[in-house]
Amino acid sequence: MLQFLKKKWWVALPFLLIFLGLTYWLIGKIQYLLNVVDVEDYAPVSTLKVAEHHPTQAKFPFIDVHNHQFTMPIQNLEKLVNEMDELNMKVMVNLSGFRGKYLEWSLDNVNEHYGNRFVLFMNIDFEQLDDVGWPNETLLMMEEAVKQGVKGLKVYKNLGLSETDNEGNRIAVDDPRLDPIWAKCGALGIPVLIHTGEPAAFWKPKDKFNERWLELKQYPSRYKDPEKTPSFEEVMSEQHNVFRKHPETKFINAHLGWFGNDLARLGKLFDELPNVYTEIGAVLAELGRQPVTAREWLIRYQDRVLMGKDTYKKTEYYTYFRVLETSDEYFDYYRKRHAHWKMYGLALPDSVLKKIYYKNAMEVIPGIDKTLFETVGQH
């Protein structure tokens, strides 16, 4: 018998499969009987009946100051512009302009087709900061880029978290070797949009108490091991030091500066530093879960907040319009790993909406075509 099984083991295969199938079916049955649901599968359909609004276009024209288009030199912009028109997005800021030839080609493509609909920010390689010639070469490159039409500098989160100098040491956000760069932006009249750190929850234990548990499960690399990374507070204070040290430079602190869950703290920073602004890309869910506080806060700091989205996906803007403009209650956000909670509308006054949608961006970012916004107000 054993001999037979050794030779013809495959005969047993169908039985094994049937056995496994039965077990799987049985586990499902038992789970159902015991009321067990996977927390990731749980998607209760709300029975709440309240007024609903589903805006697919912003009430006022807007500027998205936080966007990434990675193929701009060769991109067919027509499709994108058509979608922007449908959303009422007049200007898109592409933060991934990179530098050098890539940047030039991107600018060429934009200027040839839709010169006033796109704004490009450049990016710098900070890891070169020990090389001979740095920062002067970088400063020259920045001057050139601004002459060509670049309207800002975007700094990625790598600075402060993972970028290292020639000795292999982490480059702090407030590393004095970078001071000439920040000062140059002020002198050139261009803002710095800076993303520093990550949500504070990424530094917390990956357990059932963690607000971003699902995100850390789906993207384990986003977890910040306190042994291997500087703390949340450390990178935040480094970033704030830069703001403090360069009052002549305007900074757009990306993603509500990761203080979306503590707006009072962000407000304090604004009170101290008039050169600091923020944008709401990828952190809308923070505002939507605290409608009372967020509404009051946005009215108070209406001159400091800009519209941003980050990842480009047309239908996701609808949730932005719904949170900012309506007074709808208890509705879904579009990304479960960012918010397992529901949204509430803020019903912001028109005057505040206009500032967030475009007026503040026009103050901070130079050279935006004002004629795109002239007919505003008759909506």
Ligand SMILES: [Zn+2]
């Ligand atoms: Zn981004």
